[in-house]
Amino acid sequence: MSTMLSIKDLRAYYGQVQALHGLTLSINEGAVTTLLGANGAGKTTTIRAVCNMVRSTGSIEFQGKSLIGKSTESIVQYGIAHVPQGRGTFTTLSVEENLQLGAITRKDKKAIGEDIEKMYAYFPVLKQRYQQQAGTLSGGEQQMLAVARALMLRPRLMLLDEPSFGLAPLVVRDLFGILKKINLEDKVTILVVEQNAQLALELAETAFVIETGRIVMSGNAKEIASNEDIRKSYLGY
Amino acid sequence: MELFVNQVLAGISTGAIYACMALAVVMIYQAIDHLNFAQGEMAMFSTFIAFQLMQWGVPYWWTFPLTLIISFAGGVAIERALFKPLGNAPVLVHVAGFIALFAIINSVAGLTWDWTIKQFPTPFGNAPFLGSQLISTHQAGMIGITFLLLVLLFIFFRFTRVGLAMRAAAALPESAKLVGINVSWMIALGWGMASGIGAIAGILIAPVVFLEPNMMGGVLVYGFASAVLGGLSSPFGAVMGGFLVGVFENLVGTYIPGVGNELKLPIALALIVTVLVLKPGGLFGRVAQQRV
Numbered sequence: 001m002s003t004m005l006s007i008k009d010l011r012a013y014y015g016q017v018q019a020l021h022g023l024t025l026s027i028n029e030g031a032v033t034t035l036l037g038a039n040g041a042g043k044t045t046t047i048r049a050v051c052n053m054v055r056s057t058g059s060i061e062f063q064g065k066s067l068i069g070k071s072t073e074s075i076v077q078y079g080i081a082h083v084p085q086g087r088g089t090f091t092t093l094s095v096e097e098n099l100q101l102g103a104i105t106r107k108d109k110k111a112i113g114e115d116i117e118k119m120y121a122y123f124p125v126l127k128q129r130y131q132q133q134a135g136t137l138s139g140g141e142q143q144m145l146a147v148a149r150a151l152m153l154r155p156r157l158m159l160l161d162e163p164s165f166g167l168a169p170l171v172v173r174d175l176f177g178i179l180k181k182i183n184l185e186d187k188v189t190i191l192v193v194e195q196n197a198q199l200a201l202e203l204a205e206t207a208f209v210i211e212t213g214r215i216v217m218s219g220n221a222k223e224i225a226s227n228e229d230i231r232k233s234y235l236g237y
Numbered sequence: 238m239e240l241f242v243n244q245v246l247a248g249i250s251t252g253a254i255y256a257c258m259a260l261a262v263v264m265i266y267q268a269i270d271h272l273n274f275a276q277g278e279m280a281m282f283s284t285f286i287a288f289q290l291m292q293w294g295v296p297y298w299w300t301f302p303l304t305l306i307i308s309f310a311g312g313v314a315i316e317r318a319l320f321k322p323l324g325n326a327p328v329l330v331h332v333a334g335f336i337a338l339f340a341i342i343n344s345v346a347g348l349t350w351d352w353t354i355k356q357f358p359t360p361f362g363n364a365p366f367l368g369s370q371l372i373s374t375h376q377a378g379m380i381g382i383t384f385l386l387l388v389l390l391f392i393f394f395r396f397t398r399v400g401l402a403m404r405a406a407a408a409l410p411e412s413a414k415l416v417g418i419n420v421s422w423m424i425a426l427g428w429g430m431a432s433g434i435g436a437i438a439g440i441l442i443a444p445v446v447f448l449e450p451n452m453m454g455g456v457l458v459y460g461f462a463s464a465v466l467g468g469l470s471s472p473f474g475a476v477m478g479g480f481l482v483g484v485f486e487n488l489v490g491t492y493i494p495g496v497g498n499e500l501k502l503p504i505a506l507a508l509i510v511t512v513l514v515l516k517p518g519g520l521f522g523r524v525a526q527q528r529v
Contacts, residue, residue: 051415076417088412090405092470101405104398105417149416 004029004157004189005050010058012042012049012213019045020056021213027157027206032183032190034200034221036235037210043193044085046210047159051075051082062157077105081150085161089142091135095126098134098145102152112152119148122178140171147175151182158182160192164199172196176203197235201225209234243371244487250376252483254445256383257438258453258460259467259475260390264434266469267394267407268427269320271328272461275338276435277453279315282342283308283436284443284452285350288357297360304440305433312432316425346450357443379441383476386434390472403427466509468522477521482509 005027012020020042027033037043049056051072060067062078076082081102090098099119103112120127123144129137134145143163150158163179164172176199182188194200201207201221209217209230217230224230261280265273273279287304291297319338323330361378394400406413406423413420438460439453446452459482467478486505489496496504512520 053411053414071419072414073417073419076415082415084412084415088409088415090408090412092408093401093404097401097404100398100401101413101416101418104402104405153416 002029003027004063005191006059006061007046007050008059008061010046010049010056010060012045012054012056014045014054019054019213020049022058023210023213023215025208025215025218027189027191029189030183030187031206032180032192032204033206033208034204035191035193035208035210036195036197036200038234038236039195041210042213043210044161045213047082047161047191047193050159051080076153079153079156080159081153081155081157082159083146083150083161083163085165087142087146089134089137089145091133093134094131095134095137095145096130098149099126099152102149103154105153115152115154119151122151122181123148140167140175143167143171143175144178147178147182151186151188155188157189157191160190162193162195164194164196172199179203197231198225240491241488244491245484246371248484248487249380249480250372250483251487252463252480253376253379253383254438254442254456254479255459255463255482256476256479257379257386257441258435258456259463259479260383260386260472261431261435261438262460262464263469263472263475264390265427265431266464268403268424268431269331270407271331272335273431274332274335274457275342276431277457277460278339278342278346279308279312279432280435280439280442281448281450281453282346283311283432284357284439284448285346287436287440288350288355288443288448291358297358301440304436308436309429309433312428312430312435313425315432316428320428321421321425343450350450352450355448357440357448359444363444375444382437382441383479386437387472387476394472399426462506462509464519466512466519468519471519471521474519474521478519481520 003026007026008024010020010023011018023042023046035043035046045054048054050060050067052067052070052075053072062080065078067075090101096116099116103115106112125141126145126148134142137145147163163175167175179190180203183190192200192204201224204221207219207221207224208215211234217224217234258277261276262272265276283304286307287300290300290303295303315338319334320331323334359375361375363373363375366372366374366377394404402418403423403426406418406420410420442456443452446456463478463482464475466482467474467476482505485508486501489504490498490501
């Protein structure tokens, strides 16, 4: 498997505060990778740095091309879809408009229409509500909309920031099932940031554990899940 | 009864002025999420550009598109030069910028074309419209163009990709960037379009109120009021708001004893405040629905 995303010695700053202290990780093409860690460890900052949404230094390469210094909107053009924390739903627009926005950089009008139908097949509840203002959807429905919006890009790499946040356990199960399916059928490489370590380790093949802005542990997800010491000291379950 | 009909018609014809300006107000609100206090002055300046072109002998039907293009470019340039550098500064900083822009444009226009009032031609003529003394052909033409603009804006925002991208960029800039929209240029485009619509408003209003650097002062207040009354998120609401304010103001002046011409304005504005207390999104505005 070849490396799709390679991050080396990444340092990120919020004003004077340094949030990442030389973080290094790499993601294989076609894999599901998870980034775990406590509140404030730097998980969100890491994937925000990939899309150049925080000030950062170091090296971020996507399929050999450097992303450092590129604007957020141009990074999307490489096929990197980012589902942000809080879902980033366009609440005043309709569900279908939200989906169209996901494909706003694409020119193939006909295929966009087919992809919208495909999203409705993945998430039937969105079809029922396609004309509704997206802000009226429940939290779980909005998370599905956010994933569907990201898929409308036909991404190569999908970054998900705490998709389980605020959702009922059953809804989370559903959502993670769909993510797995997307990974297998649509060959989308996935990086998922999670606080819900147990679930994320079931979904992912590889895991990285982050603490105060550094990677402190990485390896096979199954092994990390079965290692009681790691679980107790870093993942808290 | 005849008095009533006449006053309504007269109200509609002044309302057309407010409606036209309100459209420009809504346009900029869609793009930058706040009001631009210099909007009226930008429209006035565009009208002076049209005036100058005609002075140089450019025929009216060439002046019109030329002024539009110049105003569009001017709007984009103002955004790039003044407001892009302000970036994420607090709203009050932007407000200070708008006020500065207001004063600068007003003075430059005064210095360039002096402060005397000037006649401005109308392409529609000033004959009575369909035999009515209360609406002239110019005012009828103005109502027509306002509605045409409204339809074009509706089609643009509802059915084009750029329109959708603009709405997304205004609603949630960060998310818009994450789907690949160049938010910064969408804002500039919004400025250009608002400036262009302002130019149309100015060119249509000038034959009625006469051209001078302060011609937009009152009109902009009414334009704001109309847009707020109809709903800042709705171009249709803004136009309806314009006509409603025009008609209401006239009826109040006619029928409520002691109001007359002097008190029309405060009473019309009091109505607007009342409506907004009851319906904060405006009469036609979409209130953002959100589940909590």
